[in-house]
Amino acid sequence: MKIGIIGLGTVGLGVLEILVNESKNLKAKGADIEIKYACDLDHDKVFPNNFDKTTLIKNYETILNDPDVDTIVELIGGDNLAKKIILEAIDKGKNVITANKALIAKHPKEIFSRAIEKDVNLFYEASVGGGIPIIAPLLENLVANNILGIRGIINGTCNYILSEMSHNDLEFDTVLNDAMEKGYAEADPSFDIEGIDAAHKICILASLAFNKTVDVKKILTNGITKIKLSDLKLAESLGYSIKLIAAASQNNNSISISVEPTLVNKKDLLSNVEGVFNAVEVEGDYVGKTLFYGRGAGKEATASAVVADIVKAALKCTYKDRHYFNIEEDAILLGENEFSGKYYVRVGKTFPELEKISYQIEQIAEEYIYFTNTIKLKELKNILGNEEYSLLRIN
């Protein structure tokens, strides 16, 4: 199989590294993969030894126009040029492997309908959970199950920040700045810390799990920017970790999906997922609870998932249509007004109405922390009005 890789950033270089170094192993496993083109505007990079630099090109059109190329590997990210490239590749009958979560989360109908029409393979295992096998196990290994729910830690940057705050007694801003300096967080980290990246990922998982198309814009999305060290310490003293939890569940015909900072009981495996690691818990009606854990990002881990998809395409995988979810049926999402749960509320003044519905109240310096009984989110927000507050779900 002849492939063209478009985008030689961190993950792209990782994919090159594996394909070059493991070419003999992969061939022994039945996958004879030739990198015909590696495309990037910048050729001034450290390439793996043994990488054939004559395959380097700058114009992706060359790949799209070469009928010899079976499969393109899109690793440029974003959702403009990437979408154009993917649609054009599909039109030309090429398989597409991508790690682009934003693209799949935001434009599944356009992309899937084209891929189904042209009968090509479209795989995107690396788009969720980096190196963790999650999409294929969900679709293939858990195929017997009706999925009841998914719950996970799927943004490594947030988890790293929360872990560092907790282990080193640091405030959010300090850790964020440090992470940005070290390159663990993007120069513009808002995408991660506001929960948007996690929303894209849970959007994909929920769509596959429930076989409906989820509108990513309707997902209840809260980030971790308001979390203080004192929240972590208080939570810890009560037997909880704080994690950014993405969750999706189906009840009758409506689906509730949320990304929320959450108090997770220390006995829960998710509470022990530290640093850049990710974990996804999937509950099926027959299998019960399963959990998939590993590195959610990073050069080699993500490349491991991309290469698995390339191998799958090379082995002429017959699961073609299983990686699409139903684009004919739009998921009915629970709106923010209908969400309810127990909440940890940190706020600068007392609220007699909150006192009534809280099972525990703490005071830290000038702030009050309410642990509410189950309450509708809308009702809670009504009580809090215009006051500034921080909300964490209690799991």
Added chain:
Amino acid sequence: MKIGIIGLGTVGLGVLEILVNESKNLKAKGADIEIKYACDLDHDKVFPNNFDKTTLIKNYETILNDPDVDTIVELIGGDNLAKKIILEAIDKGKNVITANKALIAKHPKEIFSRAIEKDVNLFYEASVGGGIPIIAPLLENLVANNILGIRGIINGTCNYILSEMSHNDLEFDTVLNDAMEKGYAEADPSFDIEGIDAAHKICILASLAFNKTVDVKKILTNGITKIKLSDLKLAESLGYSIKLIAAASQNNNSISISVEPTLVNKKDLLSNVEGVFNAVEVEGDYVGKTLFYGRGAGKEATASAVVADIVKAALKCTYKDRHYFNIEEDAILLGENEFSGKYYVRVGKTFPELEKISYQIEQIAEEYIYFTNTIKLKELKNILGNEEYSLLRIN
């Protein structure tokens, strides 16, 4: 695809249940599966509603002799009759799905060579980790990786016993008897509590991970029968759980595989795997550490994995040869004499020689507990001589 199920015990009935109840769902996913025969000597069972009892037969030969049957599902267990049936089915060109770990662990050469020759699918996902997707993810999703090591809790009975001892302050015998009464442990539990079942499972995982044939008889195998409540309490006070850990790693060309009761640090995810749950950690050179967790046994969870294999065969999976490991190359296993590590030794008298190599020594009633520095297992056993002792690895 027309299938014949042989063996309607717990798992067999679970498979029937899923196939009958989810037939429409599975068909929508591309797998049109017809149960042509369900074979068991005992027909006096509670079958799922809507199950067509006219498919019930007592003689498995009917299935083998019917050219209409594409795929047999062997769920009788054991390694005599099961082997005969599987070999005969393969000879007749039928796919084989099985959950039989003993059979795969003990007779891979005979079975695989026949299946390769006849070019049929042979899947056995349910043989390790019950409902947990582990074999397919290892072979398919982690295909890019050279596997460095595997470490897991893969016997639910042992883990249940250890969890119960720890949570309810009970001694081994008490919990074992209770588990036998409740049916959580077999009438003859020695297979589980002596570590033999775990040895079968790690044998399969190691063979697949390292693509060599492992002789199951050469695996260092220790059970949990000597563990006392006081061991668990002492371990807990020092920040450890005690788990029966099956582990395999490759170093140069030799492979070390062991099943040993082990002190696992509380910060390790494996230490938080409780009750009948299983978990397998796989470390790959690119992906790093991944972990797969779920129900390691039980009717519906195991059936979930069996059905996934049936669906895979129904979808005319092209991964055929990927579920075989190399039967031409025998793994060179580290013998017991070469194993080394830190050990927790409980023994009825003091040993000055042990004192010298221990970093911590405790006394409980009449017994002494040594926490040794890294030592060769052989050397340790020499020191202990004929004295009765209990050994736990320290992770």
